[in-house]
Amino acid sequence: MQACLFYLFAALTLLCGVLVIANPFTRNPVTSAMFLVLTIVSMAGLFVLLHAFFLAAVQILVYAGAVMVLFLFVIMLLDLKEEERRKIKAGAGLLGVAAAGSIALVMLAVIRRSGVGAGLAAPSVEGSTLELGKKLFTDYALPFELISLVLLVAMIGTVLLSKKDLK
Amino acid sequence: MTPVGLQHYLVVSVLLFCLGLLGVLVRRNVLVIYMSLELMLNAANLALVAFSRFNNNLNGQIIVFFIITVAASEVAVGLALIVALYRRRHTTHVEDLTALKN
Numbered sequence: 087m088q089a090c091l092f093y094l095f096a097a098l099t100l101l102c103g104v105l106v107i108a109n110p111f112t113r114n115p116v117t118s119a120m121f122l123v124l125t126i127v128s129m130a131g132l133f134v135l136l137h138a139f140f141l142a143a144v145q146i147l148v149y150a151g152a153v154m155v156l157f158l159f160v161i162m163l164l165d166l167k168e169e170e171r172r173k174i175k176a177g178a179g180l181l182g183v184a185a186a187g188s189i190a191l192v193m194l195a196v197i198r199r200s201g202v203g204a205g206l207a208a209p210s211v212e213g214s215t216l217e218l219g220k221k222l223f224t225d226y227a228l229p230f231e232l233i234s235l236v237l238l239v240a241m242i243g244t245v246l247l248s249k250k251d252l253k
Numbered sequence: 254m255t256p257v258g259l260q261h262y263l264v265v266s267v268l269l270f271c272l273g274l275l276g277v278l279v280r281r282n283v284l285v286i287y288m289s290l291e292l293m294l295n296a297a298n299l300a301l302v303a304f305s306r307f308n309n310n311l312n313g314q315i316i317v318f319f320i321i322t323v324a325a326s327e328v329a330v331g332l333a334l335i336v337a338l339y340r341r342r343h344t345t346h347v348e349d350l351t352a353l354k355n
Binding site for chain 1 (some may be wrong): 255256257258259260261262263264265267268269270271272273274275276278279280282284285286288290291292295298299302303305306307309311312314315317318319321322323324325326327328329332333334335336337339342343345
């Protein structure tokens with residue numbers, strides 16, 4: 087059952103990932119964004135299979151909820167009609183596939199040869215909110231406060247960049 | 254059917270990462286390039302959660318939590334940059350952005 091669900095979610099994640107970058111029917115960024123939402127949701131399914139329940143919820147809330155809505159807002163704010171007519175150069179496409187494919191081959195070979203994951207104890211860790219929260223507010227209290235500073239800086243930066251007369 | 258182990262998740266993560274890389278290399282629209290970056294970040298998240306689960310160590314999930322936060326702020330700033338760029342140059346096409354060439 088778990089294995090079936092894993093293969094289902096993995097296939098869904100990869101399929102939607104392909105459709106984000108290379109949709110054969112349309113070049114519209116809105117379609118890409120929608121498939122990115124599907125990728126993220128099916129990846130949240132993988133998180134649930136890994137017993138990372140809190141992260142699955144955060145993934146859907148923050149990524150599929152906030153980040154992708156922001157993306158869609160910006161895409162619809164900009165008028166991108168003329169972008170769709172442009173062609174991808176075939177040579178550049180082939181070279182890109184060759185580069186990404188060779189990196190994938192190297193990494194897959196490393197995973198296969200190193201035998202990573204063999205001989206580990208049976209997984210028993212649960213990503214429950216309680217344990218995660220305890221760790222977050224004890225061991226990781228300082229990074230947690232610092233990350234709020236990052237958010238503040240990002241907010242100020244966004245406000246500054248959105249000013250009309252940007253110098 | 255063999256039980257799903259760490260390697261399975263890592264393979265999915267690698268494939269997803271390379272899909273994102275391919276998108277960055279091939280696509281010419283800044284917004285789609287940005288989405289491909291998100292894909293790569295998500296692939297890293299998946300690898301971290303898988304390692305965390307199979308090594309019985311919760312720290313990986315904490316790092317993913319931080320990565321998601323940083324990614325959210327990065328998206329906000331990046332999209333503000335794209336909007337500012339579009340306001341000035343009226344394009345989101347990377348091949349039109351050659352002001353630093355020559």
